[in-house]
Amino acid sequence: MTLEEFRLLRDHVYSHCGILIHEDMKFVMERRLWPRLEALGLLDFSAYHRYLRYDIQRTAELEAAVESLTTHETYFFREPAQLKAFCDELLPILEKRNARTRRLRVWSAGCSSGEEAYTVAMLLKDSGRFNDWDVEVYGTDLSRRVLAVARRAEYGPSALRATPPDLLERFFVPAGLNRVRVRDDVKAWVSFGHHNLTDEATSQLLPRTDVVFCRNVMIYFDQAARRRVLAVIRDRLCPGGYLLLGHAENLLSLGADFELVHLRGDLVYRRPDLLGGEGR
Numbered sequence: 611m612t613l614e615e616f617r618l619l620r621d622h623v624y625s626h627c628g629i630l631i632h633e634d635m636k637f638v639m640e641r642r643l644w645p646r647l648e649a650l651g652l653l654d655f656s657a658y659h660r661y662l663r664y665d666i667q668r669t670a671e672l673e674a675a676v677e678s679l680t681t682h683e684t685y686f687f688r689e690p691a692q693l694k695a696f697c698d699e700l701l702p703i704l705e706k707r708n709a710r711t712r713r714l715r716v717w718s719a720g721c722s723s724g725e726e727a728y729t730v731a732m733l734l735k736d737s738g739r740f741n742d743w744d745v746e747v748y749g750t751d752l753s754r755r756v757l758a759v760a761r762r763a764e765y766g767p768s769a770l771r772a773t774p775p776d777l778l779e780r781f782f783v784p785a786g787l788n789r790v791r792v793r794d795d796v797k798a799w800v801s802f803g804h805h806n807l808t809d810e811a812t813s814q815l816l817p818r819t820d821v822v823f824c825r826n827v828m829i830y831f832d833q834a835a836r837r838r839v840l841a842v843i844r845d846r847l848c849p850g851g852y853l854l855l856g857h858a859e860n861l862l863s864l865g866a867d868f869e870l871v872h873l874r875g876d877l878v879y880r881r882p883d884l885l886g887g888e889g890r
């Protein structure tokens with residue numbers, strides 16, 4: 611792969627989904643995309659770039675290319691301190707605020723194979739606050755492959771490595787050797803859909819939500835792509851709704867229009883509510 615070919619492919623991936631691959635990852639890109647060239651019978655990366663731009667199969671191939679370049683690392687009950695702050699400090703606020711509508715919406719944006727969305731649904735069930743409410747947790751991701759895993763809801767030891775034993779007992783049923791399946795009443799609160807966070811137009815079709823978990827997704831984006839995604843998230847959040855990022859992420863220097871909220875157990879972000887909740 612020449613440097614020029616690398617840059618063409620990098621820019622193509624970036625403009626599709628915001629993921630920016632640095633120049634020192636050129637050899638990784640080359641190694642990961644080479645099987646695609648072989649599968650298509652193409653001789654070099656210039657031909658592959660032309661295929662991605664002009665071939666009738668270009669959309670499917672771009673998905674395959676991005677799939678081979680992205681990481682989907684995730685597991686149940688990731689970042690427990692943040693989840694505790696969510697349960698102890700945000701859920702009481704949301705219960706009070708939405709008491710009239712008895713509706714709660716949570717979006718797991720960049721949900722990978724579903725562990726984060728199911729974790730949230732389990733925490734909502736476990737809190738006992740929303741059991742007769744209209745609750746929906748929806749997970750979205752760019753990768754159709756991981757969404758298929760999410761919908762199947764069957765997991766092995768790696769996904770469960772941080773799951774407390776009592777929650778494992780309560781929210782999963784056995785599903786064969788070393789595998790478990792998410793219980794049906796948890797699944798009933800969760801749905802999944804394909805969505806590109808950098809696509810402002812299709813984002814308009816997503817429902818308004820009370821909380822967004824967007825953890826460990828924007829770390830692969832540059833500042834410009836982060837700004838675009840944050841505008842999408844802000845637009846889909848109800849006024850006063852909360853945004854939870856991964857522990858290595860923050861909105862510093864992005865000039866994003868969110869308030870920083872100091873919880874006892876975590877820092878989270880909130881869409882300003884200019885009407886003080888009167889608008890709902």
Ligand SMILES: C[S@@+](CC[C@H](N)C(=O)[O-])C[C@H]1O[C@@H](n2cnc3c(N)ncnc32)[C@H](O)[C@@H]1O
Nearest residue numbers: 627682683684720722751752806807825826827
């Ligand atoms: C490392 S996983 C994080 C999963 C989960 N949020 C967590 O923290 O455990 C990042 C996910 O973001 C998804 N992703 C990356 N770019 C995206 C985009 N532009 N739109 C939607 N999802 C994206 C990837 O496909 C991947 O599944």
